[in-house]
Amino acid sequence: MIETVIRAYLPEIEHFSLLPIGSGLIHRTWKVEVGVDGGVADGGVVDGGEAYILQQVNTGVFKDPEVIGGNLDKIGRYLQVHCPDYLFVGPMRTVAGGVDRAVGEGVDRAAGGVVFYRDEDGVCYRLFPYVQGSRTFDVVAGPEQAYEAARQFGHFTRHLAGFDVGELRAALPDFHNLRLRFDQFGKAVRDGNAERIRGSAELIGFLEGQRDLVGVYESLLVSPAFSLRVTHHDTKISNVLFDRRGKGLCVIDLDTVMPGYFISDVGDMIRTYVSPASEEETDLDKVVVRDDFYTAIFEGYMGVMGDVLSAVEREHFFYSGLFMVYMQALRFLTDHLNNDVYYGARYEGHNFNRAANQVALLRRLLEKGGGARG
Numbered sequence: 001m002i003e004t005v006i007r008a009y010l011p012e013i014e015h016f017s018l019l020p021i022g023s024g025l026i027h028r029t030w031k032v033e034v035g036v037d038g039g040v041a042d043g044g045v046v047d048g049g050e051a052y053i054l055q056q057v058n059t060g061v062f063k064d065p066e067v068i069g070g071n072l073d074k075i076g077r078y079l080q081v082h083c084p085d086y087l088f089v090g091p092m093r094t095v096a097g098g099v100d101r102a103v104g105e106g107v108d109r110a111a112g113g114v115v116f117y118r119d120e121d122g123v124c125y126r127l128f129p130y131v132q133g134s135r136t137f138d139v140v141a142g143p144e145q146a147y148e149a150a151r152q153f154g155h156f157t158r159h160l161a162g163f164d165v166g167e168l169r170a171a172l173p174d175f176h177n178l179r180l181r182f183d184q185f186g187k188a189v190r191d192g193n194a195e196r197i198r199g200s201a202e203l204i205g206f207l208e209g210q211r212d213l214v215g216v217y218e219s220l221l222v223s224p225a226f227s228l229r230v231t232h233h234d235t236k237i238s239n240v241l242f243d244r245r246g247k248g249l250c251v252i253d254l255d256t257v258m259p260g261y262f263i264s265d266v267g268d269m270i271r272t273y274v275s276p277a278s279e280e281e282t283d284l285d286k287v288v289v290r291d292d293f294y295t296a297i298f299e300g301y302m303g304v305m306g307d308v309l310s311a312v313e314r315e316h317f318f319y320s321g322l323f324m325v326y327m328q329a330l331r332f333l334t335d336h337l338n339n340d341v342y343y344g345a346r347y348e349g350h351n352f353n354r355a356a357n358q359v360a361l362l363r364r365l366l367e368k369g370g371g372a373r374g
Helices: 001-011 065-082 096-101 143-159 178-191 194-199 201-209 212-221 264-272 289-307 309-315 317-337 350-370
Strands: 015-022 028-035 051-057 116-118 126-129 227-233 241-242 246-253 259-262
Touching: 001 051, 001 116, 001 126, 015 227, 028 350, 065 116, 143 241, 143 246, 143 264, 143 289, 178 201, 178 212, 194 201, 194 317, 201 317, 201 350, 212 317, 227 264, 259 264, 264 289, 264 317, 264 350, 289 317, 309 317, 317 350
Parallel strands: none
Antiparallel strands: 015 028, 028 051, 051 126, 116 126, 227 259, 241 246
16 A cells, blocks of 8 residues: 555654656656545645655666665765755655665665665555645747756756766666667568558658668767766656746756766756657657747857867767757657557557658758758
8 A cells, every 4th residue: 555655754644645746657646635635636726734745666767766765865865965965856765664675776764765665566666745836837938948957957967977987887878779679670670560660651761861861870989078967868848847937957867877878867857848849749840949949948058068068079969959859750660560569559650650750850950951950
């Protein structure tokens, strides 16, 4: 039961209510309001009183939650020493009674266990403090919001510039490996669903014609001017906390934090912020690049990271968007050709449409070319 999970962290509370929040596709998330005897409820999130965030961890995606726990513990300790004023929303630890089913690296029984707790069915949970007055958004409302988000992701990487990135383990190995994604695409074109391959000929031809983007990626990997850094890897707007005035507070959902390159974070912001149409949009005329949103990302991120990045890295800011959109188009079409085994599909051709959407966005970015700022 959820009550058993919560009491593994908060044994003294008597009453609480659970409010489902967020629109994340990976984990289930609730706000825990202490002192409210309401069980599981629906409705909006209202500030006030003691509160926490409870997540049910998707161990189908994150098969080794102890990797996440170890990474966040190391990052949290570093920030506490070197950047004590930075708002790091780290997970809480179980109390002694929860240690028996706690999982993770470095279980400290004296300190009260670790951050993950498995219930009697083996389902994995964790608890975070709730930041009063904070807000998240599912869609970028304007350039100002894009600017604030870009600054927060920049701040996160900058604050960890002195951290030994070699201490982090990959929670999702090869997550943003463009060479791997291109090779998987090639295999799907050869061995996938023959009917779907024939129906996707135009998209396949276009994506194969952009293989130079893979060559650029591989050249960057061997460049001494391109550095591995502590990178978030999932920079959608919902992973930023904002205050009531609309100013960014910090970044959250740190499961994908691992060694990486800045193009992953910048590229994902460009991919998810610059178009008013989401990746689900099938009217491709709505897929456009909003220059003011791109500029906001550039100014927000570079205002924090400009003097940290090398000249070579700064020259590839625009490439970041091409890199990420191209990779996502490859992944969607690969899944379509492989009969939707990874993303699944809510209707026939769902991943084909997603791929076409990302190809349209890639075309719009390529039309901007080197003329776009950065």
